[in-house]
Amino acid sequence: xxxxxxxxxxHQRIFCxxxxxxxxxxxxxxxxxxQTAEEVLQKVKMKLEKVNDYEANGKMKTNVAFIKAxxxxxxxxxxxxxxxxxxxxxxxxxxxxxxxxxxxxxVFANMEQYDIIDAGRDxxxxxxxxxxxxxxxxxxxxxxxxxxxxxxxxxxxxxTTRENGTYELEMNYxxxxxxxxxxxxxxxxxxxxxKLPKGIxxxxxxxxxxxxxxxxxxxxxxxxxxxxYRINEGIDDKVFGQ
Amino acid sequence: xPDIIIASHLFKHFNNIAAVDDLSFSVPEGxxxxxxxxxxxxxxxxxxxxxxxxxxxxxxxxxxxLDLKRHRxxxxxxVGAIIERPDTYKYLTALENVRMFATLSGARLSDRQxxxxxxxxxxxxxxxxxxxxxxxxxxxxxxxxIALVNDPELIILDEPMNGLDPQGIADVRNLIxxxxxxxxxxxxxxxHLLSEMELxxxxxxxxxxxxxxxxxxxxxxxxxxxxxxxLQTNSVEAAxxxxxxxxxxxxxxxxxxxxxxxxxxxxxxxxLIKQLVQMDIEIVSLFSKHSLENYFLSLTTENQHVESFKx
Amino acid sequence: xxxxxRIELFKIFKRPRTYIAFGAIAIIVFLFQIALWFDGKTYxxxxxxxxxxxxxxxxxxxxxxxxxxxVCFAILNILLIQMPLLVALVSGDAIAGEANMGTLRxxxxxxxxxxxxxxxxxxxxxxxxxxxLLFLAVLALFGSMAIFGTNDxxxxxxxxxxxMSVDDVFWRYLAAFAFATVALTTVASLAFLLSxxxxxxxxxxxxxxxIVIVFTILSEMNIPLYDRTIKPYLFTTHMVxxxxxxxxxxxxxxxxxxxxxENLPAILRSLAILCIYIFLFTGTxxxxxxxxxxxx
Numbered sequence: 014x015x016x017x018x019x020x021x022x023x024h025q026r027i028f029c030x031x032x033x034x035x036x037x038x039x040x041x042x043x044x045x046x047x048q049t050a051e052e053v054l055q056k057v058k059m060k061l062e063k064v065n066d067y068e069a070n071g072k073m074k075t076n077v078a079f080i081k082a083x084x085x086x087x088x089x090x091x092x093x094x095x096x097x098x099x100x101x102x103x104x105x106x107x108x109x110x111x112x113x114x115x116x117x118x119x120v121f122a123n124m125e126q127y128d129i130i131d132a133g134r135d136x137x138x139x140x141x142x143x144x145x146x147x148x149x150x151x152x153x154x155x156x157x158x159x160x161x162x163x164x165x166x167x168x169x170x171x172x173t174t175r176e177n178g179t180y181e182l183e184m185n186y187x188x189x190x191x192x193x194x195x196x197x198x199x200x201x202x203x204x205x206x207x208k209l210p211k212g213i214x215x216x217x218x219x220x221x222x223x224x225x226x227x228x229x230x231x232x233x234x235x236x237x238x239x240x241x242y243r244i245n246e247g248i249d250d251k252v253f254g255q
Numbered sequence: 256x257p258d259i260i261i262a263s264h265l266f267k268h269f270n271n272i273a274a275v276d277d278l279s280f281s282v283p284e285g286x287x288x289x290x291x292x293x294x295x296x297x298x299x300x301x302x303x304x305x306x307x308x309x310x311x312x313x314x315x316x317x318x319x320x321l322d323l324k325r326h327r328x329x330x331x332x333x334v335g336a337i338i339e340r341p342d343t344y345k346y347l348t349a350l351e352n353v354r355m356f357a358t359l360s361g362a363r364l365s366d367r368q369x370x371x372x373x374x375x376x377x378x379x380x381x382x383x384x385x386x387x388x389x390x391x392x393x394x395x396x397x398x399x400x401i402a403l404v405n406d407p408e409l410i411i412l413d414e415p416m417n418g419l420d421p422q423g424i425a426d427v428r429n430l431i432x433x434x435x436x437x438x439x440x441x442x443x444x445x446x447h448l449l450s451e452m453e454l455x456x457x458x459x460x461x462x463x464x465x466x467x468x469x470x471x472x473x474x475x476x477x478x479x480x481x482x483x484x485x486l487q488t489n490s491v492e493a494a495x496x497x498x499x500x501x502x503x504x505x506x507x508x509x510x511x512x513x514x515x516x517x518x519x520x521x522x523x524x525x526x527l528i529k530q531l532v533q534m535d536i537e538i539v540s541l542f543s544k545h546s547l548e549n550y551f552l553s554l555t556t557e558n559q560h561v562e563s564f565k566x
Numbered sequence: 567x568x569x570x571x572r573i574e575l576f577k578i579f580k581r582p583r584t585y586i587a588f589g590a591i592a593i594i595v596f597l598f599q600i601a602l603w604f605d606g607k608t609y610x611x612x613x614x615x616x617x618x619x620x621x622x623x624x625x626x627x628x629x630x631x632x633x634x635x636x637v638c639f640a641i642l643n644i645l646l647i648q649m650p651l652l653v654a655l656v657s658g659d660a661i662a663g664e665a666n667m668g669t670l671r672x673x674x675x676x677x678x679x680x681x682x683x684x685x686x687x688x689x690x691x692x693x694x695x696x697x698x699l700l701f702l703a704v705l706a707l708f709g710s711m712a713i714f715g716t717n718d719x720x721x722x723x724x725x726x727x728x729x730m731s732v733d734d735v736f737w738r739y740l741a742a743f744a745f746a747t748v749a750l751t752t753v754a755s756l757a758f759l760l761s762x763x764x765x766x767x768x769x770x771x772x773x774x775x776x777i778v779i780v781f782t783i784l785s786e787m788n789i790p791l792y793d794r795t796i797k798p799y800l801f802t803t804h805m806v807x808x809x810x811x812x813x814x815x816x817x818x819x820x821x822x823x824x825x826x827x828e829n830l831p832a833i834l835r836s837l838a839i840l841c842i843y844i845f846l847f848t849g850t851x852x853x854x855x856x857x858x859x860x861x862x
Contacts, residue, residue, distance in 0.1 A: 074821050081816035082729040083718070083824065105630045105718045105729065108622045177619075204620040207725065209613065211786060214724045215643060217809040219832035233620065236819075269859075306675045308860040328677040336675045342668025346581055355576070358569050359676040401672070 050131035050142045054158070056165045058121045061193040066092040066248045069194075069239045073099070075107050077233035079207040082107060089237065094122035096253045099237075109202045109235055111177050117167045117184075117193075120144060120156055127156070135159060139168055152176055166190055178203030189242055197238050204233045257320075259284045259409055259441045260305065265314035267300050267465075274300040275311070276465035282443055282458075287435040289456030289473075290445035297465040298445045299339065302413045305443070306336050318409065332361055335407035337415055341398020345387035349378055349397050352386060353404055360405035369404075376400045377426070392423040399430065410434060411443045416451060424451065431455055483508065484517040484524060486531065487539040491515060494536045503530060513539070570678060570686030571693075578656060578694055587652035588701055591645070595705040598641050599713055606632040609640075613722050634711035635719040635735045639812065641706040646746060646808070650753040650778045651771075652698060657691040657757035658770035661855065665765040665862040674860055684852045691754045696747055703743050721812045728814050734824050742808040745837065749805040752840045753778060755847035756801075762855050765862050778802060801843045807836035 069089040075082045085106040090098045097116045099108050120127075126148065132141035139159040146153050152174045159169035170182045180202050187196035260282035267275040275297045282288045292298045303309040305316060307327055316323040318330045343352045350369055357364045364372075373379045376396040386394065395418065402410060412431070416424045428451055434440040435457070446452055452459070453473075461468040488494045491513045498507060498515070506527070508518040519527055524543055531538060578584050602609060610628045611618075661684075664670035673683065719735045721728045730738070753774065760770035781802035784792060797803050813828035827833065 074819055076820040078820075079726045080729070081726065081814055081820055081822045083731045083734075083822040103717075104732065105627060105720065108624075108627075110620060110622050112622065202620070205617065207617050207727065209616060209722055209724050211724045211788075213613075214722060215647075215786070215806060215809075216723050217806045217813070217836075218803070219807070219810050219813060219829040221813070221829050221832075234819075303671075303860065306671075308671055308674055310857070310859060328679060331675060331677040334675070338671050338675070340668055342672065344577065344667065344669060347577075351576075351580075355573050356672065356676065358573060359673060359678055361677055398672075 048162075050129045050140070053140055053160055053162060053165075054121070054124065054129060054142060057160060057167060057193065058124065060165050060191070061118055061121055062093075064091070064093070064118075064192050064194065065245050066090075067192075067194065068243045068246070068248060070241050071237045071239040073101075073106060074236045075233070076236065077107070077204055078231075079204075080107060080233075087237070089239070090248055090252045091116055091118070092248050092250070092253065094118065096250075098253050100252075109200065109233060111174070111180050111202060112200070112235075117158070117170055117182070120158065120170070126151070132157070137168075164190060166193060189239075189244075192242075192244060194242055194244070195239065197236070200235045200237070202233050202235075204231050206231070256283045256285060258282060259319060260443070261317045262301075262305070263315045263317075265301065265304060265316070266312040267297075267304065267309060268312045273465050275304070278314075278462065278465065278467055280460050280467060280470050282441060284441050285435070285439045286457040287431060287442045287444060287455050289452045289459040290443055290462075291449070291452065291459060292445075292462040296462050298462065299413060300465075301462070302336075302338060302411060302443070302445060305411060306334070306338065307331070308338070332405065333408045334411065335360075335402035335405060335409075336411040336413075337395075337398045337402050338411075338413045340417065341395060341401065343386050343394065343397055343401065346385060348383050348385055349373060349389075349400075350382045352397065353401055356401045357404045362405040364404065372400050372404055373397075375403070376430070391418040392420060395419055395423065395427070399427070403434075407440070409441045409443070413445050414447065415444065416446060416448055424448070428455055482519065482521045482524065482543045484519055484527060484541065484543050486515045486517065486536075486541050487513055488515065488537050489513065489539060490537060494534075497534055497536065501530070501534070503527065567682060567686060570682060571689050574686050574690030575693060578690055583659075584656060584694070587655055587698055590648075590652060591698065591702050592705060594645060594648070595641055595702070595709065598644070599637065599710060602632060602637055602640070603713065606637075630717045631720055632714060633717035633719075634707070634714040635716055635732075635739075637710040637714050638707045638739065639719065639721060641710070642702075642742070642746075642808075645702065645706070646749075646806075647782070649698070649702075649746075649750055651775050653691075653695050653750050653754045654757040654771045654774040656694050657754040658761050658774055659767035660687045660691060660758055661761040662764040662770050663761075663767040665860075666767065668862065670862055671860050680856045681852055684848075684855050688755070688758055688848055688851075691758060692751055695750045695754050699743055699747055699750065703739075707739055707743075719812065721809075723813070728812065728828075729822060730812070730814055731822070731824065734822075738811040741811045745808040745811070745833070748837060748840050748844070749808065752801050752805065752843045752847070755844045755851070759847045759851040759854075762851050762858065799839075801840060804836035804839045807833050810836075 067090075069091075071087055071089060073085045073087045075085075085101050085104055087106060088100045088102060090096075090100065095116075095118060097112070099106070099112050124144075127144035127146055130143040130145060132143050135141050137159075140162045142158045142160060144156040144158065154173045154175060155171075156173075157171045158167050160166070161168050164186070166184070166186055168184055171179060172182075173179045180200065182201075183199040184195035185197040186194075189196065258281040260280075262281070263279050265275050265278040266273065278297070278301060290298055290302070300309060304311050305318070305323075307323065319333060321330055323330060343349075344355075347355070350366065350373070353369045353372060354364070354366070357369065370379050370382055373382050376399050378393060378396055378400065381389070381393065386397065389397065395415065399412075399415065402412070415431070416427050419427060431442060431444060432455060435442050435455075444452070444455065456473055458470075458472045460470045486494075491510065495507075495510055495515060498504060503517070506517045506519045506523075507515060509516040517527060521543070528541065531541075607628055610632055614623050614628075661670065664673065674680065716732050716735075718732050719730045721730075756777065757770055757774040760773050761767070764770050781800045785797060785800050785803040785806075810829060810833040811827060815823045815826035815828050817823060
């Protein structure tokens with residue numbers, strides 16, 4: 014009885030407080046989960062729109078089956094809404110076609126042209142949102158975004174195009190996450206077979222070019238590690254010219 | 256006098272053809288040694304063997320008392336040679352050619368010394384001209400200059416008068432005689448010009464089909480069995496008519512102008528002269544021609560290519 | 567030996583025909599440089615046509631690609647096929663030319679052994695070959711660097727593309743030219759050998775070129791039977807090993823490893839094979855010449 018007496022109104026009050034707090038939390042989280050895909054994208058967009066332009070320094074690694082290239086020191090220029098250029102200041106770099114897609118801003122520049130489809134979450138807990146172009150003749154056939162809802166950052170995107178196959182983008186963030194600017198990007202793209210007639214190249218057969226299977230891997234990867242960004246300091250349009 | 260060259264039982268075969276067939280000879284020191292033979296007799300092959308251009312199939316050669324195979328360089332330092340045409344580098348000057356061959360021979364000569372060499376053969380004035388501008392005679396003389404550049408003790412000249420005009424021939428002959436007689440060099444000279452050989456050679460080797468036919472001193476050898484007696488007379492027709500009716504008819508070789516040539520054994524010459532006098536034939540001149548050509552032709556058995564001319 | 571070598575070099579460099587080779591090299595290199603200066607873009611477009619669907623090749627890219635190192639590589643690709651002829655011009659003439667001129671018999675009656683004579687001639691041919699390559703290096707490499715500037719070198723093989731940083735290229739050219747010397751010496755020694763059997767230089771020169779051309783075709787053909795039996799032993803297969811200095815290693819991510827060579831053992835093997843050929847050809851030439859009757 015004494016023990017039962019312990020279960021006093023005070024305890025009841027505490028219990029109720031916790032109970033209702035849990036209910037509220039559940040409700041709130043429910044509410045959060047129940048943010049629509051459009052709302053999520055809108056929030057991401059708001060973050061990205063803080064950036065009018067940037068100039069970033071970085072190192073670029075090219076990982077294509079048939080290319081051996083050194084790490085390049087590059088600059089990446091971006092200007093709203095969808096101008097992007099990767100430049101090797103002094104040397105030579107193989108810049109993949111569709112490199113403009115390394116910025117997710119592309120999608121947000123024309124969001125109204127897409128139907129937004131909520132695809133739930135993936136195994137890593139990222140919100141999966143699909144964008145279907147309303148225009149059947151558009152080059153982009155499908156774009157899928159994987160969003161870190163907690164930080165409102167796009168971690169991954171996959172874009173399928175008619176002309177150039179599928180691009181994939183993986184992004185890792187660090188000190189520029191507030192601007193939605195990644196520290197590291199891995200951009201995957203399709204490549205065609207490379208072959209030149211031996212009559213032109215007159216190769217030396219040193220026994221190392223027999224790995225034909227490797228060459229059947231028709232995906233290339235470019236990894237950019239950004240070292241710094243200069244954000245919203247103005248960029249001349251001439252930079253994006255040829 | 257020691258023998259500078261001793262060649263013993265030399266053989267040389269080219270595709271089963273014996274170019275030189277058991278040839279032995281020796282060249283005495285300080286003499287001019289004539290080397291005679293028809294075309295293809297084996298003279299050039301023998302000379303090339305002496306100069307190590309051709310390896311004997313068998314046999315031995317000693318020069319300066321040294322075996323040629325084992326002491327080649329040592330011997331050749333003391334030898335100078337022209338083989339057939341003395342071809343030199345046409346795109347170089349005479350001076351450059353001589354300088355180069357002097358260096359090859361181990362002789363260190365200054366340009367002044369080289370010019371002196373060229374002067375001996377009458378080419379000093381053209382020393383700095385390219386050889387391609389030279390006449391055949393000048394090229395031949397340049398070849399001789401090159402052969403003498405290392406002041407050799409033994410000089411081997413294969414057809415040194417080829418292609419020369421009479422003055423050129425005389426120049427080379429005089430040079431050879433100077434080298435042999437005055438400077439006491441040993442010379443081996445092969446030539447087709449038998450008349451020249453007659454004037455130069457102290458001793459002689461005649462070969463035919465790769466074999467030795469005869470070898471020895473000119474004075475000892477050249478007593479031909481036959482000699483040519485040349486009779487000059489004022490009335491050659493009358494003399495000829497008389498002679499054909501006598502036993503001297505068989506000795507008549509040729510009649511030309513006011514000369515009648517007899518081919519006769521040298522022992523018969525006194526009897527011939529006596530008979531001519533007895534026959535009252537006018538003798539303007541009479542002399543015996545010891546012709547090396549006749550001697551040579553009588554010894555070498557190669558078929559005549561062209562019939563003897565009879566006027 | 568030094569005197570002999572001096573004499574042989576003197577003869578080679580006094581002869582007008584020697585300078586034909588230098589003139590030919592100069593003309594070919596200049597023509598190539600002029601062509602690429604004015605129309606290099608067409609050449610580059612051809613090479614990139616295979617992959618321009620996958621990459622953005624801007625004018626700046628093409629301009630930088632067409633730098634002095636790239637131009638030199640392209641020149642060497644073409645010229646090192648013609649060089650054997652230029653080398654054979656002198657080496658093929660070494661003995662046959664002397665026989666034809668009649669100077670062989672004059673030289674061989676001097677107190678110089680036949681072996682010394684041949685070694686002197688061969689060394690002179692070698693020096694001539696080196697001087698040709700040095701001349702080529704000055705025009706093709708330094709000339710191209712001066713005209714087109716320098717940048718990364720990209721080498722296009724038949725199934726892969728190798729890019730080297732600008733500061734990782736020059737030493738490769740030094741190594742390549744050194745290797746090319748050995749490669750061309752192989753041709754020189756072949757011409758030298760054939761020269762011993764002839765009394766006119768035309769024969770050995772044409773024979774050498776014919777052999778090089780036929781063997782090069784066999785080396786480039788991809789017929790399994792030849793690949794296993796003949797190809798590995800042809801000297802022409804190994805003459806192009808200089809290119810191996812421009813094939814680089816990469817890590818698992820395809821990043822070029824600075825200073826690396828994709829297959830150095832293969833290059834060294836090719837080098838050894840060429841040295842064996844040089845030894846065989848020259849040795850045989852000397853041996854035959856020692857026994858030969860000089861009838862010219």
